[in-house]
Amino acid sequence: MNHTRTTTTPAEAAWIVILCFGWFILASSQSVAAGFQSGDFSDSAMLPTLAMEVLCASIALLVLYRRGYAVASLYPAPTPAGIALGIGLYGVSLYASWLAVMPFVTSSPQPIDELMARASISLPTIVLFALINGAYEEIFLLGFLLRGLRGHGLSLALGISLLVRVLYHLYQGPLGAVSVLAFGLVLSLYYIRSGALFPAVFAHVLADIVPFM
Template sequence: MRKSTLSLTEAGIVTAICFGLFIVFSFQAVAAGFPEARFTDEGFCSLVGLELVLGAGALAYLRRRQFDIQALYPAPTLRGSLIGLAVFGLSWVAAQLVVALFHTPGQADMVEVSFEDVSASSAVLLAVVNGSYEEVFLLGVLVRGLRGFGLSVAIGVPLLVRVLYHVYQGPTGVVAVGTMGLVMTLSYVATGKLWPAVLAHILLDIAPML
């Protein structure tokens, strides 16, 4: 029988596979003084390939551990899409409001990001793959898998992981990502469905590139 919960060791291994490398890259950027993030089509394609490889490795591990990976498919529905649009809007507004509380006028506390060398097709491809990758493993695996340790752990640990691999974006970026991540996490906890959070994440990834 397939299981839907994880031990702390299993959760740690999945985290290391899916996000360990990105956490290292993120902290390397912090150590380098938060350099400008300049994205290109080649970089986006490399990131898509890396996420597909790491995702396949994590799914293979979860299958060996008898985890129910069938439930990780974010099945699109009309109702789920409408909820996803609402989650997208709420996440965006909540992030702007929270960031406004922490932002110091005249202080540059968010890393500059350039999308000048990115085509629309690669931007959409990355948004779809990255949005699915992050929410499937953060919500579908970690939030769902850790619920046996209590709701605070199931929400808090994946949210911490999400923040750690986004520290390269600077203090304001971390606050924004944490806020949007919390809204998407709560939507998953409330509905039990991955698609609304995945759709919201895809839209949140595309919006800055426009």
């Protein structure tokens, strides 16, 4: 089988989204329904999440490979230049998120602030989580979904990718969702322009580590 395909169909994309993000979207929706009272950032909570991501990624990549998809094209290629670009991209995304959130800031604490306040997660878990989660999200949101659906229209591909990203971050609250949307938009636009996945992955890794530092 010639594994050169990097495009996807809406049906295939839907199945991969359900597999890779369905459980997380459901959990995030349940958190919203419960008044943002569920969930926490701790070793006992994050390690099972990482195990779920590894399992879902393994299944998704195997399924795509067996369907003739160029799975190797989804693997980020680390380079010193990519690290430097990732740092810059993180800075730009941080500023964009701040600009997006500022018009809506209130004195009321946000769910994401309360989650961070009661976080009890060790540094090794933070780093492990950032490395796996950053790669997982950007591989499937940018490398697979955004790139794969571009043949159906760039606006559609971008919109679906951003929608999925926001849906499984709803547990962070309204301002958290706005921040995630701005962050995802910056990474998406960079990926559309450059086609380079690793800088986006590295920027996401930093976004997962820095707030805990």
